Amino acid sequence: MWRIRCVQRTRIREKNPTRQLPRTDNQPGAILISYGSPSTRIWQGFREFLPVGLVIFSYAVVFGVLAVNSGLRVLEACVMSLTVFAGASQFMALPMIKSGASVWALTAMALLVNMRHILYGLNIGKKFQGASPVKLLGLSFGIVDETYAFNTLGPGGKFTSIPYFMGTAMCAYVTWNAGTLTGAVLGKWTPFLRADGLDFAMLAVFLSIIGASIRDRRDWGVLAGSAVIAVLVKHTAGGYWHLFAAGLIVPAAAALFSGGRKDGN
Amino acid sequence: MGIDLAAAIAGMTLVTYLTRSLFTVFISEVRIPPFWNRALSFVPLAVLTALVSPYLAAPSGPGPLISTLNPYLIAGCVTLLLARWSRNLLVSAITGTALFLILTRFLLQ
Numbered sequence: 001m002w003r004i005r006c007v008q009r010t011r012i013r014e015k016n017p018t019r020q021l022p023r024t025d026n027q028p029g030a031i032l033i034s035y036g037s038p039s040t041r042i043w044q045g046f047r048e049f050l051p052v053g054l055v056i057f058s059y060a061v062v063f064g065v066l067a068v069n070s071g072l073r074v075l076e077a078c079v080m081s082l083t084v085f086a087g088a089s090q091f092m093a094l095p096m097i098k099s100g101a102s103v104w105a106l107t108a109m110a111l112l113v114n115m116r117h118i119l120y121g122l123n124i125g126k127k128f129q130g131a132s133p134v135k136l137l138g139l140s141f142g143i144v145d146e147t148y149a150f151n152t153l154g155p156g157g158k159f160t161s162i163p164y165f166m167g168t169a170m171c172a173y174v175t176w177n178a179g180t181l182t183g184a185v186l187g188k189w190t191p192f193l194r195a196d197g198l199d200f201a202m203l204a205v206f207l208s209i210i211g212a213s214i215r216d217r218r219d220w221g222v223l224a225g226s227a228v229i230a231v232l233v234k235h236t237a238g239g240y241w242h243l244f245a246a247g248l249i250v251p252a253a254a255a256l257f258s259g260g261r262k263d264g265n
Numbered sequence: 266m267g268i269d270l271a272a273a274i275a276g277m278t279l280v281t282y283l284t285r286s287l288f289t290v291f292i293s294e295v296r297i298p299p300f301w302n303r304a305l306s307f308v309p310l311a312v313l314t315a316l317v318s319p320y321l322a323a324p325s326g327p328g329p330l331i332s333t334l335n336p337y338l339i340a341g342c343v344t345l346l347l348a349r350w351s352r353n354l355l356v357s358a359i360t361g362t363a364l365f366l367i368l369t370r371f372l373l374q
Contacts, residue, residue, distance in 0.1 A: 211348025
């Protein structure tokens with residue numbers, strides 16, 4: 001997938017060589033130079049993000065199906081995707097909602113899980129330094145794992161601009177919400193997708209994300225430490241304390257004894 | 266929509282937007298110490314693991330600390346290792362769920 005996207009990029013560059021920006025683009029401030037009108041750049045970002053958008057769409061379908069399986073209405077699932085717009089925390093909210101978690105537990109979980117956006121925001125803010133605060137406030141709603149990666153490490157990293165970033169964010173927003181609606185409707189009216197035992201599908205999605213993100217022994221250590229603490233705390237304290245116990249102690253311990261992870265995921 | 270769910274969604278929306286916007290806009294005044302920078306990079310992995318592991322260890326809730334030979338634990342570990350090895354979320358999630366269904370329907374009945 002990644003290679004395909006890179007090839008596409010090169011092809012587009014060959015067609016419009018004028019769009020290739022100087023390398024200084026990566027430095028803060030320089031990014032505000034933009035070629036073409038803002039609406040062209042928005043559309044360009046939207047288009048070039050589409051391959052990632054398709055992946056987002058498929059995750060969102062899974063989210064929609066699981067959401068209605070967890071007892072949410074189609075409308076509720078859609079409103080959640082429209083407003084929260086953060087995959088990991090939305091997925092995690094489902095089993096919590098199902099087991100009757102409180103408003104505070106859900107809010108605190110979202111804060112903890114989405115704290116990684118702080119890192120993204122710092123970098124995006126640095127990239128677009130000097131832009132008006134209003135623009136940055138609007139743009140920051142579109143900071144998600146995928147748009148961040150695409151506009152920094154990924155294909156858009158070299159020449160991204162505010163309109164271009166907006167384009168990628170719009171694409172992510174549209175695909176995430178279209179996918180949620182599709183999945184929720186599918187889940188609601190396809191009895192097969194509500195079969196007993198499919199509650200494991202949600203755990204399988206989480207476990208796959210965990211497994212695919214493990215890089216080295218340190219990550220295995222975080223996994224083991226987190227699992228042990230979570231099981232023990234859940235067994236003794238109940239509720240959702242295990243999320244905070246493991247989510248605060250283990251990263252702090254890992255940061256004490258080693259360097260950070262290469263990516264924020 | 267229930268009032269609780271609406272409040273929960275509103276709360277999640279608010280805190281999520283704050284994590285996104287605050288540091289994007291007020292970048293110049295803030296410097297995150299390297300220690301917290303490193304710690305933050307481990308949070309998603311730690312929280313995700315913490316979320317799933319109690320379900321895998323004791324799926325039926327309060328009871329034994331760990332119930333071995335339960336389909337959640339077996340299929341869960343297979344899914345995790347498969348994802349680590351294949352790096353393909355779709356393959357591991359579907360295979361894991363299929364294994365779980367086979368275990369619960371046939372093998373562990």
